[in-house]
Every structure is written in structure tokens, then in C-alpha cells.
Amino acid sequence: MDTTKTPAPNAAEADTTPVALEKTETTQPAEAAADSAVTDADLDDEALAEDEAEDREPSHVGSAAFAIVAAGLGVVALSGSWVAGIVSERASIAARLELTQAADANAQIAAQFVDPWHTTAMVNGIFSALALIVATFVLALPAFSSPERTLPTWVRSVSWAGIGLGALGILLFVLMYFDLLLAIPKAAGAGA
Numbered sequence: 001m002d003t004t005k006t007p008a009p010n011a012a013e014a015d016t017t018p019v020a021l022e023k024t025e026t027t028q029p030a031e032a033a034a035d036s037a038v039t040d041a042d043l044d045d046e047a048l049a050e051d052e053a054e055d056r057e058p059s060h061v062g063s064a065a066f067a068i069v070a071a072g073l074g075v076v077a078l079s080g081s082w083v084a085g086i087v088s089e090r091a092s093i094a095a096r097l098e099l100t101q102a103a104d105a106n107a108q109i110a111a112q113f114v115d116p117w118h119t120t121a122m123v124n125g126i127f128s129a130l131a132l133i134v135a136t137f138v139l140a141l142p143a144f145s146s147p148e149r150t151l152p153t154w155v156r157s158v159s160w161a162g163i164g165l166g167a168l169g170i171l172l173f174v175l176m177y178f179d180l181l182l183a184i185p186k187a188a189g190a191g192a
Helices: 029-055 061-079 082-098 105-144 153-177
Strands: none
Touching: 061 105, 061 153, 082 105, 105 153
């Protein structure tokens, strides 16, 4: 097949170069622009979502929960708990079982009063130490994250309350355990 053009009879100048009639697929400029616009829009949405995630303040739910737990542990340490009551009763029963019938009055007082007293002090001291540790952890947590992020005011306040209650509980533990708060009762007729 001959693909050369023949000059028109009336044409002043005719183009005598052969034309290649190859079929090529070309995309329309509008379609290419639409494809790139969708891709750019998708990228913009993803970048916007990442920026919003970075700009969003953390919820501090964990810090708030731990601050409340610390304050609760401090209150339990000061008011006593059923754990302290159970452990105290157990210490009292164990001390009574070790007593003999011939035990003097001071040994009976120690078995029924001093041992449970010290055991209660020990359990309350453990609760106080836990309150102090948890509250300190909550307050120190922002130091290990990005410096511009701080805890909400109420979380810091509750954490400071936990530290105060824990410190007071430890002070009472020391006073109770070493018998500085109240002296151990002694029997009047027994030799010291």
C-alpha cells in the first residue's frame, strides 16, 4: 500500500513527503491531569491526617488513672484496709498459738497487741510506699516524653496529693512500727 500523497492538481505547492500512518495510543491531557489530581489529593489528605495526629494533644488517660490510683492508695494507707485487718488478725492468732499457759502478762500483751500493731503498720507502710512511687512516676512521666507536652493541671494536683498522702503514710508507718507514736503497754506487776 502506498501512503504517499499526490499533489492536488490545483495546489500551488504540494507536500510530497510520505506520511507514516502508525497508530499510537496517547492519553488525553485531561485524563492525565485528572489522574495526577486524584493522586495529589490523596497525598494531601494523608499529609493532613498525619499533621492532625501530630498536633492533637495526648489524652493522658493513663496518667490520670495512675494519679487517681496513687491518691487512692494514700487514702487506704492512712485509713487502713481490709488487707491490713486480715493480716493483723492472722499475726494475732499466730502469736497466741505460740504462747504457753505459763506466759507472763507482757508476753500476752505482745502477742495480742504489739505483733498485730506492727503488722498493720507494715501493710499500711507498703500501701504508702506504692502511693508515693506511683504518684512520683506520674509526675516524672512528661520528662521522658517530648518537652512541650505537659500533664493537665488536675492530674498534677491529684499526683501531688498522692505524694503527700504517701509521705504522711510512711511517716505514720515509722512512728507505729518503731513504737514512737504510742508506747507499748506493760503489765504493772511483771518485771521489766
